[in-house]
Amino acid sequence: MNPNRLCALGTALVLVAPALAQQPPYQAPPPPQYQPPVQYQPPAQYQPPAQAPPQYQQAPPQYQQAPPQYQQAPPQYQQAPPQYQQAPPQYPVPPPPPPYQPYQSPSGSASTAHTQSQQGITYHPFRMWLGGGYSITQGSTVKDLLNDGGMGGLGIAWFPTASIPFGIRIDGSYTSHSQTLNGLNQASQSTGQNIGDGYTDIYGGDVDAEIDLPLGTRSREYFFGGVGWYRERTTLKSVTYQQGTICWFYCYPGYYPVYSTAQVSTTGWLPSWNAGIGFEFPLGGSASFFLDGRFLRIKQPNNGGYWDFIPIRAGIRF
Numbered sequence: 001m002n003p004n005r006l007c008a009l010g011t012a013l014v015l016v017a018p019a020l021a022q023q024p025p026y027q028a029p030p031p032p033q034y035q036p037p038v039q040y041q042p043p044a045q046y047q048p049p050a051q052a053p054p055q056y057q058q059a060p061p062q063y064q065q066a067p068p069q070y071q072q073a074p075p076q077y078q079q080a081p082p083q084y085q086q087a088p089p090q091y092p093v094p095p096p097p098p099p100y101q102p103y104q105s106p107s108g109s110a111s112t113a114h115t116q117s118q119q120g121i122t123y124h125p126f127r128m129w130l131g132g133g134y135s136i137t138q139g140s141t142v143k144d145l146l147n148d149g150g151m152g153g154l155g156i157a158w159f160p161t162a163s164i165p166f167g168i169r170i171d172g173s174y175t176s177h178s179q180t181l182n183g184l185n186q187a188s189q190s191t192g193q194n195i196g197d198g199y200t201d202i203y204g205g206d207v208d209a210e211i212d213l214p215l216g217t218r219s220r221e222y223f224f225g226g227v228g229w230y231r232e233r234t235t236l237k238s239v240t241y242q243q244g245t246i247c248w249f250y251c252y253p254g255y256y257p258v259y260s261t262a263q264v265s266t267t268g269w270l271p272s273w274n275a276g277i278g279f280e281f282p283l284g285g286s287a288s289f290f291l292d293g294r295f296l297r298i299k300q301p302n303n304g305g306y307w308d309f310i311p312i313r314a315g316i317r318f
Contacts, residue, residue, distance in 0.1 A: 120217045121282045123162040129290065130154045131315015135175045138295075138308035145186075146200055149177035151311055157210060165212040169224065172205040173311065179236075187236045193262050196239030202298070204230030206274055218281065222292075225275035230298050231267055238262040272298040280317065287318045 132152040137143050153173035159166070179187065179198035187195040206228030214220045237259045246254040276294025283289055293312045300307060 121220060121280060121288055122286060123159070124286055125159055127157045127159070127286075127317050128154070129157070129315055129317045131290070131313045133311060133313035135177070136310040136312070137177070138310055139306070141305055142307040142309070143180075145180060145183040146177035146307075147180055149175055151175040151313070153313065159212075167210045167212075169208050169210050170205060171208065171228075172203075174201065174203045175309075175311070176201050187263075191236065191238075191263055193238040194240070195236050195262060196257065197259055198234065198236040200232055200234045202230055202232050204228055204269070204272070206272070208274070212280075215279075220280050222278050222280065223276075224278070224292075224294070226273070228272045228274060228296075229269040230272055231269055232298075233264065233266040235261065236263040267301050270298050270301065272296060283316075287316060290315060290317050 131154075132150070134148065135151045136148050137146050151173055153171060155169055155171035157167050157169035177200050179200065184195050184198055187198055206226055208224045208226030210222050210224040212220055212222045238261075239257045239259050241255040242258050243253070243255050245251050246256055274294050274296040276292055278290055278292025280288050280290045291312075291314045293310060296309045296311060298307045298309075
């Protein structure tokens with residue numbers, strides 16, 4: 001370093017040191033004294049002004065002059081609107097169509113039958129029926145002795161008036177039932193013979209009430225029921241085998257069965273009751289096709305219980 005600069009720096013320090021030694025030490029200012037908060041003073045109560053507000057001394061001006069009115073009525077049309085002096089043209093009315101003429105076939109029979117069948121079932125005070133069907137045995141008592149069988153019958157019905165669909169009918173029927181194997185065995189034990197064939201014929205009639213209800217224009221249903229009386233005729237046939245010549249495509253010696261009537265028994269008239277439902281469809285003219293079914297119960301003699309059947313019939317009414 002330069003010796004001259006060092007000498008000048010030392011001289012400055014000698015001159016400043018006494019001045020710095022004479023300054024008093026630093027003293028911090030005293031803290032501020034606590035001042036209590038000013039006590040809360042509620043606001044002064046409102047005092048109305050001593051002098052009332054000024055009032056208007058002068059009433060508002062009023063219009064002295066009424067509004068103008070129209071003195072002149074609006075103009076009116078003095079001339080009526082023109083009218084048409086000429087009537088509108090009249091168009092000619094077309095002639096009415098010719099009356100309907102139903103088609104008639106050259107023969108005339110087919111068209112007549114079709115037209116009558118479209119008219120539905122016509123009313124007749126007296127009607128007869130003829131038909132046949134199948135009789136189904138019901139219950140363990142009769143099923144153990146008889147098989148199901150075929151039947152046929154006829155009847156007549158009377159309807160007093162067309163306004164009330166109520167009538168009385170009388171039906172007669174004939175049914176034939178073959179004997180079951182158990183029935184043939186019982187017959188063999190009771191007669192002491194070898195019974196190989198047998199059947200029971202049941203015939204009688206019923207007096208029933210009938211109510212007809214329409215099912216549209218092409219059919220109707222009917223309900224019927226009443227009482228009746230029937231007889232049962234049982235035929236038993238014994239079988240024996242004889243030696244001879246049997247021919248079947250060719251002849252050979254053998255034994256063939258020979259049946260002979262062993263016993264025929266007929267009961268008295270047995271009471272019964274029945275109820276059923278049927279449907280009827282027109283065929284043309286006064287003829288109609290019917291299909292019905294009923295429940296038939298016949299009381300057996302000597303407290304033998306009841307025999308139940310369900311005959312299903314179909315036929316023609318006319």
